[in-house]
Amino acid sequence: MIFVEFLRIAFENLRRMKxxxxxxxxxxxxxxxxxxxxxxxxxxxxxxxxxxxEEIGLFRTIQVLPGKATGDSAAxxxxxxxxxxxxxxxxxxxxxxQETFDGNVTWRDSTRQAVVQALPASFVEQRSVGEMVAGxxxxxDSAREAVVSRAWLRELDVEPDSILGDTxxxxxxxxxxxxxxxxxxxxxxxxxxxxxxxGLASLGEWLLGGSGSGALRLVVVGVAEVExxxxxxxxxxxxxxxxxxxxxxxxFGDPLELMAMLDxxxxxxxxxxxxxxxxxxxxxxxxxxxxxxxxxxxTFSFLDRFDEMRKGFLVFDFFIGAxxxxxxxxxxxxxxxxxxxxIIERTREIGILKSLGAEEGHLRLLFLVExGAxxxxxxxxxxxxxxxxxxxxxxxxxxxxxxxxxPVIDLFDLPVWTAFAAIGFGILVSVLAxxxxxxxxxxxxPVQALRHD
Amino acid sequence: xxxxxxLRRVYRLGGAEIRALDGxxxxxxxxxxxxxxxxxxxxxxxxxNLLAGLDRPTEGRIETPAGDLGRxxxxxxxxxxxxxxxxxxxxxxxxxxxxxxxxxxxxxxxAGLERRERIRRATEMLEQLGLAxxxxxxxxxxxxxxxxxxxxxxxxxxxxxxxxxxxxxxNLDRENAEATAGFLxxxxxxxxxxxxxxxxxxxxxxxxxxxxxxxxxxxxxxEERA
Ligand SMILES: Nc1ncnc2c1ncn2[C@@H]1O[C@H](COP(=O)(O)OP(=O)(O)OP(=O)(O)O)[C@@H](O)[C@H]1O
Ligand SMILES: [Mg+2]
Numbered sequence: 001m002i003f004v005e006f007l008r009i010a011f012e013n014l015r016r017m018k019x020x021x022x023x024x025x026x027x028x029x030x031x032x033x034x035x036x037x038x039x040x041x042x043x044x045x046x047x048x049x050x051x052x053x054e055e056i057g058l059f060r061t062i063q064v065l066p067g068k069a070t071g072d073s074a075a076x077x078x079x080x081x082x083x084x085x086x087x088x089x090x091x092x093x094x095x096x097x098q099e100t101f102d103g104n105v106t107w108r109d110s111t112r113q114a115v116v117q118a119l120p121a122s123f124v125e126q127r128s129v130g131e132m133v134a135g136x137x138x139x140x141d142s143a144r145e146a147v148v149s150r151a152w153l154r155e156l157d158v159e160p161d162s163i164l165g166d167t168x169x170x171x172x173x174x175x176x177x178x179x180x181x182x183x184x185x186x187x188x189x190x191x192x193x194x195x196x197x198x199g200l201a202s203l204g205e206w207l208l209g210g211s212g213s214g215a216l217r218l219v220v221v222g223v224a225e226v227e228x229x230x231x232x233x234x235x236x237x238x239x240x241x242x243x244x245x246x247x248x249x250x251x252f253g254d255p256l257e258l259m260a261m262l263d264x265x266x267x268x269x270x271x272x273x274x275x276x277x278x279x280x281x282x283x284x285x286x287x288x289x290x291x292x293x294x295x296x297x298x299t300f301s302f303l304d305r306f307d308e309m310r311k312g313f314l315v316f317d318f319f320i321g322a323x324x325x326x327x328x329x330x331x332x333x334x335x336x337x338x339x340x341x342x343i344i345e346r347t348r349e350i351g352i353l354k355s356l357g358a359e360e361g362h363l364r365l366l367f368l369v370e371x372g373a374x375x376x377x378x379x380x381x382x383x384x385x386x387x388x389x390x391x392x393x394x395x396x397x398x399x400x401x402x403x404x405x406x407p408v409i410d411l412f413d414l415p416v417w418t419a420f421a422a423i424g425f426g427i428l429v430s431v432l433a434x435x436x437x438x439x440x441x442x443x444x445x446p447v448q449a450l451r452h453d
Numbered sequence: 454x455x456x457x458x459x460l461r462r463v464y465r466l467g468g469a470e471i472r473a474l475d476g477x478x479x480x481x482x483x484x485x486x487x488x489x490x491x492x493x494x495x496x497x498x499x500x501x502n503l504l505a506g507l508d509r510p511t512e513g514r515i516e517t518p519a520g521d522l523g524r525x526x527x528x529x530x531x532x533x534x535x536x537x538x539x540x541x542x543x544x545x546x547x548x549x550x551x552x553x554x555x556x557x558x559x560x561x562x563x564a565g566l567e568r569r570e571r572i573r574r575a576t577e578m579l580e581q582l583g584l585a586x587x588x589x590x591x592x593x594x595x596x597x598x599x600x601x602x603x604x605x606x607x608x609x610x611x612x613x614x615x616x617x618x619x620x621x622x623x624n625l626d627r628e629n630a631e632a633t634a635g636f637l638x639x640x641x642x643x644x645x646x647x648x649x650x651x652x653x654x655x656x657x658x659x660x661x662x663x664x665x666x667x668x669x670x671x672x673x674x675x676e677e678r679a
Contacts, residue, residue, distance in 0.1 A: 001567075005562060005568070013550075016550055348546065349548050352546050352548060354531070355507060355534060356560050356562070356563055356607075357533075357536070358531060358535075358563050359527070359528050359563075360531075361528075446507045447507050447508050
């Protein structure tokens with residue numbers, strides 16, 4: 001019962017000392033705010049990101065690059081043989097070249113840009129591309145047929161059935177500007193001075209630009225709901241591998257591919273630049289990765305990348321957490337200071353309370369409740385702050401994800417119990433900070449305190 | 454109801470010893486109205502604080518219904534104050550940021566009364582003291598006389614058996630001093646034991662049962678009145 005009375009008295013006092021209360025709880029607010037942001041980020045990464053990466057097959061996907069040339073052996077190219085050898089490995093569900101280029105696609109009277117993906121016809125046997133919405137997959141690697149994605153049709157506002165049997169004309173879009181920009185930067189990153197790098201890139205542009213580009217006329221045989229991968233995506237238009245050999249095109253939409261090409265010192269002639277391997281199960285990941293490397297290819301593992309990312313997240317997380325803890329520590333000092341001041345100012349009041357029969361325990365409790373109340377106010381505000389900040393960052397990140405056409409992932413997650421835990425923690429820290437001042441209050445000598453001024 | 458035996462309270466300041474109380478034997482009967490006079494520094498306040506259990510004797514005993522105050526635990530002393538004793542002071546000692554009603558109500562908190570009961574009694578007591586219109590005033594908005602009446606209400610609202618008053622009229626004008634004396638007389642009439650410390654020779658205190666004079670920490674004179 002007396003606890004309720006003390007709560008009332010504490011909040012009365014805090015209301016009376018508005019500015020002081022606000023400033024003291026602001027410290028707690030910053031500390032708890034940072035901790036809440038840290039926790040929700042930590043939980044977001046742990047829960048959502050893993051789950052969603054799993055969903056999009058990140059943990060079942062390996063990128064294979066051509067092997068590096070070593071002293072005694074030449075580079076192992078990503079050719080038909082590579083497809084067969086990797087496809088034969090235990091645990092591999094699917095392997096296909098990451099062969100995309102930006103194409104100008106003409107259908108009926110209009111021409112649009114689209115990402116064109118070359119795939120072996122066997123692709124569909126190994127694994128469905130997603131869902132065939134209409135029609136079928138192309139019949140062979142050299143069929144003059146194409147499958148278009150549902151998404152691309154949606155942009156055109158066309159029903160899947162109505163495009164079947166139509167003819168598409170595909171031309172490679174020149175990627176000159178892009179190669180110049182990207183190529184220059186890659187060379188520069190590798191230690192070449194900027195002028196030389198630019199020169200080389202221009203040369204590349206000229207060479208590629210000069211090689212010309214043919215046009216393909218293909219019949220649309222199917223419409224598919226194309227699935228997502230991580231770090232790559234199946235193109236909007238799927239075409240058979242052999243069919244596109246006639247068209248000189250390279251995609252520079254993927255820096256990884258470009259780097260692979262530069263490493264090889266050549267273009268598509270030595271094989272594809274990247275193969276995508278999909279596994280039957282995540283459990284096979286390390287084993288298959290090792291086997292592929294034994295075959296002489298390089299791998300680029302999303303899992304490694306993800307682990308690195310996760311480490312980065314963790315470091316970031318600890319950093320925010322450390323800021324939160326430091327802020328809380330400073331806030332605790334602020335509370336000690338405020339409470340000591342308040343007790344000095346209220347020495348006479350403490351004497352009066354003692355003369356009215358307050359026990360030392362009562363006075364200790366009274367001031368602990370008061371510092372705890374500062375903690376409660378600060379923690380509630382901190383919860384709002386942390387939540388607001390994480391919502392804000394999340395919105396910005398999601399905006400970019402959407403703009404990049406990536407699946408939208410919420411990086412933050414704040415389970416209800418952590419919200420309560422954060423408030424509890426804020427109150428706990430504040431109560432601990434109140435221990436010294438409140439024991440000082442309890443020890444006030446009433447005779448001295450009540451002496452006439 | 455109270456009996457002190459060879460009560461001593463010695464303050465040590467540096468090397469010096471100050472004998473604020475130097476062997477006080479005093480018996481206070483149940484229902485007695487006792488006046489304590491004496492020059493400044495004679496130990497009157499020290500005696501009162503010891504009777505209230507706010508201070509502890511250096512030597513001697515204070516026998517009360519609750520036991521020898523010198524031997525009670527701090528918790529037991531707090532209980533003695535909260536239930537058995539009302540105190541008033543020269544400087545009123547009201548809590549400045551609480552209203553008259555809140556001050557009086559707080560006086561009953563540690564006696565364990567329920568909030569509604571505390572408010573009921575506080576209101577009643579303040580009305581009795583002519584402060585019906587001042588319930589929600591803070592001390593700063595009250596005159597000295599009104600403040601002392603709030604303090605008297607706070608002391609008496611819990612119905613203590615013993616009222617300890619240390620120069621309650623010291624800061625009051627004649628009229629308010631007489632009113633305070635009147636209130637004490639009324640309380641005495643209701644059977645409350647009162648110890649009144651006062652300098653005020655002119656105060657109408659014909660109604661006190663006994664007067665003791667203190668000097669240098671001893672009782673030097675005693676005058677009984679029938
Ligand atoms: N805390 C203390 N430390 C040292 N000396 C003290 C202390 N409190 C009181 N004294 C001394 O004890 C003596 C008695 O003080 P006390 O306050 O009891 O006197 P009093 O009779 O109430 O005087 P007054 O009429 O002025 O209020 C005085 O000499 C005073 O200086
Ligand atoms: Mg005195």
